[in-house]
Structures are given as C-alpha cells and as structure tokens.
Amino acid sequence: MSNKNGTAGIRVKKSKNDKVFDFFLYLLAIIIIIIVLYPMYFIIIASISNPSDVSAGNIVFLPKGINFKGYLKLGEYSQLWVGYKNTILYTALGTVLSLVVNIPAAYALSRKDLCGKKLFTIYYLIPMFFTGGLIPTYLVIKDFNLLDNFWVMVVPFSVITYYIIVARTFFNNSIPDDLWEAAQIDGCGNLNFFFKIVLPLSKAVIAVIALWTAVGQWNSYFNALIYLRSPELQPLQLVLRNILISNQKISAMTTGAAAVEAKQMADLIKYAVIVVSSAPIMCMYPFVQKYFNQGVMLGSLKG
Secondary structure, eight states: OBOTTSOBOOOOOOOHHHHHHHHHHHHHHHHHHHHHHHHHHHHHHHHTSOHHHHHHTOOSSSOSSOOOHHHHHHHTOHHHHHHHHHHHHHHHHHHHHHHHHHHHHHHHHHOTTOTTHHHHHHHHHHHHHOOOOHHHHHHHHHHTTOTTOGGGGTSTTOOOHHHHHHHHHHHHHHSOHHHHHHHHHTTOOHHHHIIIIITGGGHHHHHHHHHHHHHHHHHOOHHHHHHOOOGGGOOHHHHHHHHHHHHHHHHHHOOHHHHHHHHHHHHHHHHHHHHHHHHHHHHHHHHHHHHHHHTTTTTSOOO
C-alpha cells in the first residue's frame, strides 16, 4: 500500500501470539456456525430420508433413502394452501401497517419541539411493561366486532412500543437538528421533511423493523388460536399445528406394524412442516441482510 506522499506503507507482521489468537477465534466462529446451522440442516435431510433410518438415528450428515413422502403427504391437506395464503396476507398487511403506525410515532417522539413529549413517552412505555391481560384484551376485541375477523390478525397488535423506541433512538442519533433547520430555510414543512428527507435516510431502521414484524407475523399462531374460529381464516402456523396433532392421534390409535409406520410418517411430516414454515422467511432474509447488519445496534445509545 502507498500513502499520499507516494511512499510505501509498512505492513505490520503478526506475532506468533496474534496468529494463535486468530486461529482460536476462527475456530470458535466455525464451531458456533456449526452449532447454529446443523439443527436446520439435519431437519432438511431428515425430511427427505427414509423414516426408519431417521428413527434409528442413522442420519447424521447425509440423507439416506431419499424420498419426498412427507412433503407429498403434507401437500394432500388442502387447508395447507389456505393457511399459506392467509399468512402471506397477514404478514404483508401487518408489516405495512406496523411501519405506517410505528415509524411516524417514533419520529414524533424524537422531535424536541413535540408538545407533551414526556407524557406521550410514558403513555407508550406503560403498556410495554404492564398489559391488561388476555381476558380484558379478548373483551375489547369482542366489543370491536373483530372476533373471527380477518383484521384481528392485523390491526389490534400493530403498535409495538419496542419498535417505536428503537426507531426513536435511530432518529435521535442519525437525523441531526441542523438538517431540519436547513430544510426550514428552504421552506420545507414537517410532512415534507419527514417524507422527503427522514424516510430516505432511514432505510436501515425501516428494513430492520419490517423484518422483525414479518417474522413475528409469520410465526404467530397464539392470536389466531384465541380469536379465530373459521378454518378459512386460520394462518399457516395454526394449520400446521392441527396437522401435527391429527397425525399424532392417528399414530397413537394404531397398533402393531401399522403403529410403527404411522409414527415414522408422523415424524417425517413433522420435519417437513418445519421446513415448509421456515423456508419463506429464510429466503426473504438475504434481501434485507444489508440493512439488517446496519441496524443491529440501532437501539443502543452512543457514548
């Protein structure tokens, strides 16, 4: 390398202790990666292996007796595709609505000239630590005629205080007051400043909150279990739960060789269910990874 004066830069040679430290650091990183990734890898190879080999513990690194019986059996459930459609709609609409309500609220709380800022902050923080509980929430949902309604999975739980705090911290640390003052000189109002300047500079926090919301919506099943009754409104996670329970009941009611086969098929379906429910989110993550890496420490305070 050369510096600005054209002289060659000096490359510092690592000492033996530094090389040893780097070796153990990389070794530790590799071990952690294996620990994190192997369970998912095992589930994938187990879902396409011979069920008897899986139950016998013969599957370690490579699949044996490759077949797709679990996926084919899972595809026979017509309710699965209804659940997929519902979950995609819940996730898409829930993510958009969450951004629409949380990002502007966070920006408003980050403004020093907000009237009653402390009062609004307390108003948002109290429900973060103390909630009304399941029964009062259920009664409120019922009074708003949202029971067994499509929008019960999208609207009531769209405001998340933690997301607001994370985004507010980002705005406080990343949007300087001088930028707002310069915008005012050019005749820019609050709305124009927010949409034309703040949002384009906030791609990292928007992507992170969108990812968190999408993952939460995709994996959500408890709200559906409590507030939904119609099969045509059930999300994917609840449908998969019902499929697992039904297959476990079938394997428990059979005896002899049929029981063994039913148990093996139930295990195969279980692995296939995990892959089917996790694959879309895993495929989506690489597209937001760049922004997610930038926003890992968004909620931290600068020293």
